[in-house]
Amino acid sequence: MSINSNRVHQILTSEKFKNLVRKRLTVSIALTIIMLSVYFGFMLLLAFYKEFLSIKIGEHITLGLPIGIGIIVFAWLLTGIYTRWANSKYDKSVRELRNEILEN
Amino acid sequence: METIQTTLGQVNIASIIIFFAFVAVTLAITYWAAKKTKTTSEFYAADRSISGFQNGLALSGDYMSAASFLGIAGMVALKGYDGLIYSIGFLVGWPIVMFLVAEPLRNLGKFTFADVVAYRLKQRPVRIASSVGSLMTVVFYLIAQMVGAGSLIQILFGFPYELAVVIVGLVMIAYVLFGGMLATTWVQIIKAILLLSGATFLVIMTLANFGMNPITLFNAAAEKYTDVVLSPGGFVTNPWDAISLGIALILGTAGLPHILMRFFTVPDAKQARKSVFVATGLIGYFYILTFFIGFGAMVLVGQDVVSSFDKGGNMAALLLAESVGGQFFLGFIAAVAFATILAVVAGLTLSGASTLSHDLYVNVIKKGKTDEAGEVRVARIATLIIGGLAIILGLSFKGQNVAFMVGLAFAISSSSNFPSLVLSIFWKNFTTKGAVASIVTGSSLAVILIILSPTVWVDILKNPEAIFGLKNPAIFSMTASFLVAVIVSKLTKEKEASDKFEDEKLRTYLGIGAE
Numbered sequence A: 001m002s003i004n005s006n007r008v009h010q011i012l013t014s015e016k017f018k019n020l021v022r023k024r025l026t027v028s029i030a031l032t033i034i035m036l037s038v039y040f041g042f043m044l045l046l047a048f049y050k051e052f053l054s055i056k057i058g059e060h061i062t063l064g065l066p067i068g069i070g071i072i073v074f075a076w077l078l079t080g081i082y083t084r085w086a087n088s089k090y091d092k093s094v095r096e097l098r099n100e101i102l103e104n
Numbered sequence B: 001m002e003t004i005q006t007t008l009g010q011v012n013i014a015s016i017i018i019f020f021a022f023v024a025v026t027l028a029i030t031y032w033a034a035k036k037t038k039t040t041s042e043f044y045a046a047d048r049s050i051s052g053f054q055n056g057l058a059l060s061g062d063y064m065s066a067a068s069f070l071g072i073a074g075m076v077a078l079k080g081y082d083g084l085i086y087s088i089g090f091l092v093g094w095p096i097v098m099f100l101v102a103e104p105l106r107n108l109g110k111f112t113f114a115d116v117v118a119y120r121l122k123q124r125p126v127r128i129a130s131s132v133g134s135l136m137t138v139v140f141y142l143i144a145q146m147v148g149a150g151s152l153i154q155i156l157f158g159f160p161y162e163l164a165v166v167i168v169g170l171v172m173i174a175y176v177l178f179g180g181m182l183a184t185t186w187v188q189i190i191k192a193i194l195l196l197s198g199a200t201f202l203v204i205m206t207l208a209n210f211g212m213n214p215i216t217l218f219n220a221a222a223e224k225y226t227d228v229v230l231s232p233g234g235f236v237t238n239p240w241d242a243i244s245l246g247i248a249l250i251l252g253t254a255g256l257p258h259i260l261m262r263f264f265t266v267p268d269a270k271q272a273r274k275s276v277f278v279a280t281g282l283i284g285y286f287y288i289l290t291f292f293i294g295f296g297a298m299v300l301v302g303q304d305v306v307s308s309f310d311k312g313g314n315m316a317a318l319l320l321a322e323s324v325g326g327q328f329f330l331g332f333i334a335a336v337a338f339a340t341i342l343a344v345v346a347g348l349t350l351s352g353a354s355t356l357s358h359d360l361y362v363n364v365i366k367k368g369k370t371d372e373a374g375e376v377r378v379a380r381i382a383t384l385i386i387g388g389l390a391i392i393l394g395l396s397f398k399g400q401n402v403a404f405m406v407g408l409a410f411a412i413s414s415s416s417n418f419p420s421l422v423l424s425i426f427w428k429n430f431t432t433k434g435a436v437a438s439i440v441t442g443s444s445l446a447v448i449l450i451i452l453s454p455t456v457w458v459d460i461l462k463n464p465e466a467i468f469g470l471k472n473p474a475i476f477s478m479t480a481s482f483l484v485a486v487i488v489s490k491l492t493k494e495k496e497a498s499d500k501f502e503d504e505k506l507r508t509y510l511g512i513g514a515e
Helices: A005-011 A014-048 A066-104 B014-034 B040-048 B052-063 B067-080 B081-091 B094-108 B113-117 B122-156 B161-210 B214-225 B237-255 B257-265 B268-303 B303-309 B318-363 B372-396 B404-426 B430-451 B454-457 B474-491 B495-510
Strands: none
Touching: A005 A014, A005 A066, A005 B122, A005 B495, A014 B081, A014 B237, A014 B495, A066 B014, A066 B081, A066 B094, A066 B161, A066 B268, A066 B474, A066 B495, B014 B122, B014 B161, B014 B318, B040 B161, B040 B257, B040 B318, B040 B372, B040 B430, B052 B257, B052 B268, B052 B318, B067 B122, B067 B214, B067 B268, B067 B303, B067 B318, B081 B094, B081 B237, B081 B268, B094 B113, B094 B268, B094 B404, B113 B122, B113 B404, B122 B161, B122 B257, B122 B318, B122 B372, B122 B404, B122 B430, B122 B495, B161 B257, B161 B268, B161 B318, B161 B372, B214 B257, B214 B268, B214 B318, B237 B404, B237 B474, B257 B268, B257 B318, B257 B404, B257 B454, B268 B303, B268 B318, B303 B318, B303 B430, B318 B372, B318 B404, B404 B474, B430 B454, B430 B474
C-alpha cells in the first residue's frame, strides 16, 4: 500500500477526521456509561432498596421480574443501537476518508 | 417426600449415541479444516474467513459454558430470583466489549490481544507481561472447566472421572491441533446451535405444562415455595461485594483472551461489530431460557429432589429434561452439556497456545523473526503443551472446590488484561513501563486478595476469618491496576510511543493497514 505520508498527516489533522474520532468516542463512552449506570443502579437497588423489586404487580409476580429480564433485553438493544449508528453514519464517514487517503 | 424416579447416573444409551455422533461430526469437520490450516493466519484466525453472524454464534458458544447452563439453572431452581441477578452480571459485559474493545481490537491486532497492547510499546516486556495475565486467565478458567467436566460426565454417563477428563482432553486437542481456529469455530457454532435449540425445546416442553404461559409457571412456583422465590434474596448482602463482583464480570468479559481472539477471525471491523450484536442477543436469550428452566425444575422436579442430587443444584436442568421429555431427552441434554464442555476447553486451549507461540516464542524469544511454517509448527507444539496441562490439572484437582477459579479468572482478566488493552487503545501517553507495572499489579493483587478472601481463606483453607473481606477483589485490583498504569506512565515518558499514537488512529478508526 503506497500512502503519501504528507497526505496522511493532512487527513489526520483535518476537521473531518477529528470529528469522526470525537463522535466515535462520544457514542462509545455515552453508551458505556448508560450500560454501567443501569447495571450498577440495579445492584444498588438490590443493596439498599430491595423492597422495591419485591413490589407485587400481579397475583405473585414482582416488579423485579420485568426489571431483571428488561435489563437483559436492554443490553441487547444498546448493542443494536450502536450497530445501527455505526453501520449507517460511522461507516459512511470512514469510507469517505479512506477513499481520500487511498486514492491520493 | 417425593419419590425420585430418574435414570440420571446410569449409562444412558441415547446420550452416548448423540454424544458420539457429535464427536464424529466435529472430527470430520476437523479433518476438513485441517486441509485448510497451513499458514499462521489460518491456524490462529481461520484466515479471517468467518462471517459476523457465524462469529456471533461462536462467541456465544465460547461464553455459554456447561457451568452457566447447569449452574445458573440450578441456582434459579434453588434460589429463584437471585439466579437471574447472577446471569445479568454475565451479560452486561458484552455491550462494553462492543463499545470499547471490539473494533479497535480488530483493526489493530493480528492474532492475540497482546498484539494491540504491544502495538506502540516495546515488544518484549509488554508481550511477556500480557502473556502472564493471559495465561493465568486461561489456566484458571481451564481448571474450572476440566474439573467440572470430569465430575459432570461422571454423573451423567457413569464414566470414571479420570476417563472423562482424558476423553475431553484428547478430543479437544485433536480439534485444535489439526483444525486450528477453523475447526474450533465450527465446533463452537454447532455446540451453540445444539445448546440453544435444546434449551428452547426444554422451555417449550416445560411451559406446555403451564398452558404455555410463563406467568402461570411463576405463580405455581410462588404457590409451592412462597413469594420469596420471586423476590431478591441474599445475593446482595454487602453492596461492596456486589459491586466488586459486577466489575469483575463486566470488565473481565472484555479481557478474556479466548473471547478477544475471536475478533481476529472476521474480515473487518463491521463484521466484528455484528458478531457482538448477535452474541449478545443469543447469550441474553439463553439466560432468559435458563431462568425459565430453573423455575420449571423448581416446580416440576422440586427443590428437595434437585438438591438431593447436588448441593449446588447442578442437575436441575437434567432432571427437568427427564421429567418433561423422558429418558431420550435427558440423554440429549446430557450430550449437549458434554459437547459444551468440549467446545469451551477447545477455545481456551487455542487461546493459551497462541499466547505461548505467537506472543512468547515468536515475539519474545525469536524477536519476530520466524517463517510461517515454523510458527505454525510451534503453535501446534504449544497446543500439545496447553492441552496436556489441561488434562494434568483436571486430574490433579479432582474433588477440589474449583468454582472460585472462574471468579478468579474474571478478576485477573478485569485487573490485568482489560486496563492495559483499553489504555493502549485510547491513551496517547501510555508507556511500556506503565503497561508492565499495571499488568503485574492487577494480576498479582487479584490472586493475593482472592487467596485472603472468604472464598479461599475461609471456604477452602478453613480459616475462621478472612483477612480480606470481599469475595471478589476486582474493585481493588482493577482500580489499582489503572492507577499504577497512569502514575508510572506519567513518570516514564515514552516519546516513541506517543508519537505513534496519531498514526495508530488511522488504523484504529479507519482500519487502514489492518490485517
